[in-house]
Amino acid sequence: MDEPVITMRKVTAELGARPVLRGIDLTVGRGEVVALLGANGSGKSTAIRTIIGQVPVSGGTIELFGTPRRSFRNWARVGYVPQRTTAAGGVPATVTEIVSSGRLSRTRFGVFRRGDRDAVRRALELVGMADRARDPVDALSGGQHQRVLIARALAAGPELLIMDEPMAGVDLASQEVLAATLREQVAQGATVLLVLHELGPLEPLIDRAVVLRDGCVLHDGPPPKAVGQHALPGHDHVHPHAPAGTGPIRTGLLS
């Protein structure tokens, strides 16, 4: 019996004095694709950030591949796509330069070899950006930025992909490329945990949905069956013609 890839038990975390996670239990098994859903401020990004160690936990335990997170060192097994709208920093950089950072989990402080360069090229091919390898990232569209960030996560050949809203700010063409890339990774046995605002084009890939509200797990099970756009969890009906002061009418799992 394989160990779960991610195990969170009774995890709590605070940002400042505000409790953001109030005892989260989450298990992701090998080969599973799990979507973390919930409204803004429900703690889904924070949950992911406790797993990678960006946000300190105040209680509970987190294990990666059966190892307590604090002593986990084999980061080449984990590919991470942070919640960013841009791959660019304050200095110009090419697509290849950005994606090459993804190999650092393998090269560490060692030399960047031909094999590493090949892996970077393969990762760019996976997201359909090989023809843009030498272009500066600030010339790319929002969707292409996201593809670069995903290529960076794939460059080390990870077994587990953790993605924080990979579809936000992404044009439709790129959404389809991303969905295809992810499908390929899943077919090869990758485990995926991703934060989503709505299921969207990834819906057919998702094995399980975990819905958070106010830092607690509200639902853990098969993804809700979508009946059109309005049935998606987290979908708020905002009526522009409603009287001022009326809150959005919430339907679906989050209400």
Add this chain to the structure above:
Amino acid sequence: MEFLNYAFMQRALVAAVLVGITAPAIGIYLVQRRQPLMGDGIGHVAMTGVGLGFLLNASPVWMATAVSALGSVLMELIRWYGRTRGDIALAMLFYGGMAGGVMFVNIAPGGSNANLTSYLFGSLSTVSPSDVDAITVLAAFVVLVTLGLRRQLFAVSLDEEFARVTGLPVRALNLLTAVTAAVTVTVAMRVVGLILVSALMVVPVAAAQQLTRSFAATFAIAVALGVTVAISGTITSFYQDVPPGATIVLLTIAAFAALTALATPLARRRARAAAAARPAGDPAECSIPATRAAGDGVGV
């Protein structure tokens, strides 16, 4: 080339070349992580080191290195833990550093603000042989870090969160960046001066960016530009009898202006070349505006 006949000019030129290399080399990482003014803050803190050097009759260069390295570590710690009040704490550090320098110099026996001036604005004649030795050792350290760890520092200064997941020691690398910036400040202190140090860290990088599209090219051009303005500024300063720091910085800004003027026609030419390379009937992809920041407010 008569300026080479003077020993003090030879020393000043060696120091200038080392400043020209090291300041943009570390500055590019500060620009990358969008903290271009960090060098300025360290420059202020270094003043306390200079003051202490006078007071304790120790080498101001080494004293400034020690104090500014300490100050830069403190700034990094404030960045981690301070979050909300970080800017206030940094302000304390900057102005405290400056006030400390003035205070220590003035209580030093026979000391006055005049002693500080050469450290604040740089000077050609005051670079002593022992300064050159110290500057050379420090510059070697800066080059080793900024070139040897370029991939790691690039990753950390671009995206800390991602760098953490590659297993890199992000905190250690951030501290190393801060200490290296502090060391660079003291390398630059004698020729360019503490007040103007930051300009040489930032402006050559900003100027190079006008032309470049990759990090590697930006690094190379920024350093080449840094060396060029440092040497020409030092020589101009010798012949015109003007302060070297100010001369070097004004030359750097002039270079920035010139490269910016060049950038627009260059961008147009590149766009035409790209359009020609694209097969007919394949329009350029439209970019979708970024909506994420407003879409999810779980900022950490």
